[in-house]
Amino acid sequence: MSNIEDALYADPRLVGIYDLLNSGDSDFKFYLDRLGKENRRVLDLGCGTGTFALRLAAIGHAVVAVDPSPMMVNYAKHRPGSGSIEWIVGDALSPRIRKPFEVATMTGHAFQCLLVDNEMRATLRAVYAALGAGGRFMFETRNPTVQPWTTWNPVCSARSIQSEQYGPVDVFHQCNAVAEPLVEFETHYVFRRDNTRLLSRSKLRFMSAGELATELNAAGFRDIEWFGDWTGTPFHETSSAEIIAICHA
Structure with missing residues (x-):
C-alpha cells in the first residue's frame, strides 16, 4: 500500500487518471460564459492537468497557467494545444507571473x-x-x-472508472x-x-461566505457576486453546495 500525503499530485x-475522476465541465462552462466573447489575458491558478487552461487557449484567450505540482504541469505541457500557454510551477506569488491580467481563475476547489x-x-x-483595473477573480x-x-x-x-492506460480503477473517500x-480525508484507489x-x-x-467576503474585502476586492451552483442560482447559506465568487478588482 502506497501511503503518500497528497499523492494525487x-x-x-x-x-x-485525474481527468477521468473530474470529467464534468459545468464549472468550466459557468466561468467561460462569464468571460464573454472578447479574448482576454487569463491567469489560471491551480491549473492541475491543464484542462481549463487548454479550453481557454483554444478559443483565443492568452493564458498563463500555474500549479505547485511539477508533475501536473509536466503532464499539462505535453497535451495537444499546450504550446500557446505559458506554464509555471509555483503559486500566485511566483515572480515569473507577468501582470496585469484581465481575469484570474482558480477552479477545481483549489x-x-x-x-x-x-x-x-x-x-x-x-x-x-x-x-488590472476592472479585472475579475473567479473561484469556488x-x-x-x-x-x-x-x-x-x-x-x-x-x-x-475505466482508464485506457491502467484499466478499471475503483475509488472511494474516507473522512478521517x-x-x-479543516477537514482531513483519504482517497483510496484500487487498480x-x-x-x-x-x-x-x-x-x-x-470557509463560510461571510468569512470569504471579509478576506476578499481586506485584499482589495469590493464588488463580489455570489452563486450557489453551476446553473447560476444565487448563493443560499443553508442549502447551496457551492460558494462561487466573481470578485471585481
Whole structure:
C-alpha cells in the first residue's frame, strides 16, 4: 500500500487518471460564459492537468497557467494545444507571473488547499495585485454549512472508472477528522488490472461566505457576486453546495 500525503499530485498513475475522476465541465462552462466573447489575458491558478487552461487557449484567450505540482504541469505541457500557454510551477506569488491580467481563475476547489491564514491572505493580495483595473477573480469553494464531508465514506463515495492506460480503477473517500475549518480525508484507489492499491491523504479548508467576503474585502476586492451552483442560482447559506465568487478588482 502506497501511503503518500497528497499523492494525487505526485504519483504518475493518479495524475494520469485525474481527468477521468473530474470529467464534468459545468464549472468550466459557468466561468467561460462569464468571460464573454472578447479574448482576454487569463491567469489560471491551480491549473492541475491543464484542462481549463487548454479550453481557454483554444478559443483565443492568452493564458498563463500555474500549479505547485511539477508533475501536473509536466503532464499539462505535453497535451495537444499546450504550446500557446505559458506554464509555471509555483503559486500566485511566483515572480515569473507577468501582470496585469484581465481575469484570474482558480477552479477545481483549489482555493481550499490554502490551509492557513497567511497563505490564503497572501494569495488573495497577489491575485488582486495581478489584476488590472476592472479585472475579475473567479473561484469556488464548498459550502461548510451543508457539511459535504459527511458523504466522504466508502458507501457514499465509491465509484469506478475505466482508464485506457491502467484499466478499471475503483475509488472511494474516507473522512478521517473534522476540526473546522479543516477537514482531513483519504482517497483510496484500487487498480484492478494488477491489484495495485494507492492511498492519498489530503486536507482542505472550509470557509463560510461571510468569512470569504471579509478576506476578499481586506485584499482589495469590493464588488463580489455570489452563486450557489453551476446553473447560476444565487448563493443560499443553508442549502447551496457551492460558494462561487466573481470578485471585481
